[in-house]
Amino acid sequence: ILNVEQSPQSLHVQEGDSTNFTCSFPSSNFYALHWYRWETAKSPEALFVMTLNGDEKKKGRISATLNTKEGYSYLYIKGSQPEDSATYLCAFSNGNKLVFGAGTILRVKS
Amino acid sequence: DTAVSQTPKYLVTQMGNDKSIKCEQNLGHDTMYWYKQDSKKFLKIMFSYNNKELIINETVPNRFSPKSPDKAHLNLHINSLELGDSAVYFCASSQVEANTEAFFGQGTRLTVV
Numbered sequence: 001i002l003n004v005e006q007s008p009q010s011l012h013v014q015e016g017d018s019t020n021f022t023c024s025f026p027s028s029n030f031y032a033l034h035w036y037r038w039e040t041a042k043s044p045e046a047l048f049v050m051t052l053n054g055d056e057k058k059k060g061r062i063s064a065t066l067n068t069k070e071g072y073s074y075l076y077i078k079g080s081q082p083e084d085s086a087t088y089l090c091a092f093s094n095g096n097k098l099v100f101g102a103g104t105i106l107r108v109k110s
Numbered sequence: 111d112t113a114v115s116q117t118p119k120y121l122v123t124q125m126g127n128d129k130s131i132k133c134e135q136n137l138g139h140d141t142m143y144w145y146k147q148d149s150k151k152f153l154k155i156m157f158s159y160n161n162k163e164l165i166i167n168e169t170v171p172n173r174f175s176p177k178s179p180d181k182a183h184l185n186l187h188i189n190s191l192e193l194g195d196s197a198v199y200f201c202a203s204s205q206v207e208a209n210t211e212a213f214f215g216q217g218t219r220l221t222v223v
Contacts, residue, residue: 009152032209038153043114043200046211089153091212097141097165098204098212102152 002026004092006101013080014109020076021104023090027071031095035064035075038087038103047075047088080108113137116201116215123191124223130177131186131218133201139213141206142184144176147198147217156199159184160206188220196222 005024013019025033032051038044048057053068061078077084087103114135123129135142141160145153157176158165164176173189184203188195198219204212 031206034211036212043214043216044153044202044212045214049209049211051209087151087153093206093209095207096163097158097160098143098206099158100145100153100155102154105151 002092002094002097002099004090004099004101006088006090006104008104009102010105010107012107012109015080015082017080017108018076018078019080019106020074021088021106023073023075023092023101025071025073025090025092025101026094027069029094030068030071030092032093033066033068033073034091034093034098035073036089036091036100038089040086044087044089077106080106082108082110084108113213114201114203114215116199116218118218119216120219120221122221122223125191125193127191128187128189129191129220130188131199131201131220133184133186133215134182135201135203135213136182137203137205137213138182139203139205140181141204142178143202143204143212144184144186145200145202147200149197153200156186157184191222193222196220 035047036044055066144156201215
């Protein structure tokens with residue numbers, strides 16, 4: 001059974017705060033780790049696909065790191081804005097299937 | 111052209127009915143998925159399917175069954191609908207071995223009355 005866990009389940013921050021959340025995944029049979037952003041009433045959209053231990057990816061104020069040996073990835077948002085409010089999903093691939101975590105719901109208050 | 115399309119977008123039906131939600135992808139992906147967005151807005155996997163293997167989440171009632179007429183389609187069939195089946199269902203596809211991102215359909219909001 002592939003277990004992908006995300007924490008926290010939900011997070012409320014003030015505009016301008018920086019924040020981060022965690023994705024834990026199996027450290028064996030690693031193929032790739034994905035991050036998605038899912039806005040209300042829309043479909044999830046990919047942020048990053050990471051494949052190498054030590055990978056760091058960045059898109060604007062959002063960045064992610066990857067540790068495949070210990071089985072975790074962090075997603076960072078610098079200077080949160082109300083438009084960052086969404087559910088952030090990570091997904092683990094073992095080369096055979098893609099399993100999503102339950103997500104972290106982020107709410108940014110202005 | 112929509113990469114992953116689901117129909118219908120909204121479905122209202124009575125308890126006890128049997129219904130299907132269709133999903134098609136035109137990306138040539140090898141794997142398709144069905145997810146249920148639960149009452150807390152979390153995304154829970156129901157099935158993943160490629161031409162080799164169907165993986166079923168053991169918590170999914172056997173009233174739910176995926177049907178794949180070909181590689182580009184994975185339809186979700188639900189028998190004897192119950193009130194608790196009301197949710198938003200998402201279809202997705204990916205090319206797992208290529209490490210590309212997954213693409214999602216726009217979701218189907220199912221309401222059982």
